[in-house]
Amino acid sequence: MAALPRFLFSCFFLVLFSHAAWADETQILSSLKKVLPQYEVGSIKLHQSSGLYIVDMVGGPTLHVTSDGGYFVAGDLYKLDGDRLENETEKAKLAKVETLPESQMIIYKAKNEKAHITVFTDVDCGYCRMLHNDVPALNEKGITVRYLAFPRAGVGSSAYNKMVSIWCSDDPKAWLTKVKLGVEIPENKCVNPVADEFNLGRMVGVRGTPSIVLPNGSLLPGYLPVDQLAKEVGL
Template sequence: MFSRFCSLSLVLSAFLTLFSNVTLADEAQVLSSLKKALPQYEVGSIKFHQASGLYVVEMQAGPTLHMTADGGYFVAGDLYKVNGTQLENETEVAKLAKVEALPEEQMIVFKAAQEKTHITVFTDVDCGYCRMLHNDVPALNEKGITVRYLAFPRAGVGSEAYNKMVSVWCSEDPKAWLTKAKQGESIPENKCVNPVADEFNLGRMVGVRGTPTIILANGSLLPGYLPVDKLAKEAGL
């Protein structure tokens, strides 16, 4: 019995080693093909999707691709799982999970005293609807909704809005200065190591097209402003 168990273990170990080597070789082929075909994009990550047999490639500031192991074919867009009569957008779920996984330390967080849920908001200090949403933060907190802000300067990295948001994130009191910025006040210039560009790029990757874009705790994406009661209902309260 012990001998048979050892033999089985050796076979399994050999199979896993072979599979790992093949996977690494396929990843190299996928990466090589993409660099030749799409040199304008930088590859963010490559992961093997075992159920479909395709490689999921996230391009930085670009589309998500699903590519064959030989690097000869790919489709751009979302991958859906067919579950009986239901469809699950696995690509969107994976993208939005990246938002949920971010540490709150790099966000500007307005915490509810008795938190029941939270929303994560991609925001721009110069956006009118973002200012409307920010005015609602006390009412949202009162309902038990924590509001967590990520930076999304719509004009891009290096823009005036970007510089304002860097100054907010680098200030001695980001919550207070975010509120002042959204009230139209001038912000003293501050510089530091900050997450603003990374958050902007993350927003583009997950499909943010405008601000505010709201991510619920369950991973659902809501594009645009919603009044307090309607937003609370969407958040499950």
């Protein structure tokens, strides 16, 4: 019979905790709307270890806010782990890359896949072309290469238009290779993810191309030779 009271107590505690968290989020939302009306709040999530609430502002910074909504810090949250410094904000953002559906990517799949990398690429980028030349060798090592679009000059640029045409073509894999070799692609239009991928790249901290996202949430800015890249993914 003693198990039932303990169960009821646990349920009661969870209800109180959920109510308190909901009250905190309501207070935070109210406070931020007053002082930052130019931004829309995207999400509010409690960071259990620090006790702060992580607030993603649409088109704006990530905030770390006290439960009463009275104080906030704009910027990244770092974890001090012995002699290591871990940027938890960056890792959380980069984790969103892994949740993207592969149908939005252009993928060069390894036959015997052991790992994968996700690459923000620009068709007019010299180092992106060097990395693309390495794709067969990476595939041989068991590394699948998944591409996301990141036209560095932004939406509406020449590179952006080329990448829209690639993503909308009848064979995106073949056309991505051709365009990186300098072939002109006929204009194609369709509903496509190029702008969304560019905006995602900016959000997760991509500043140039190629930018390589590893499955563990690490971001490697720039080109790496095949053997070095294989080591980075643990092969």
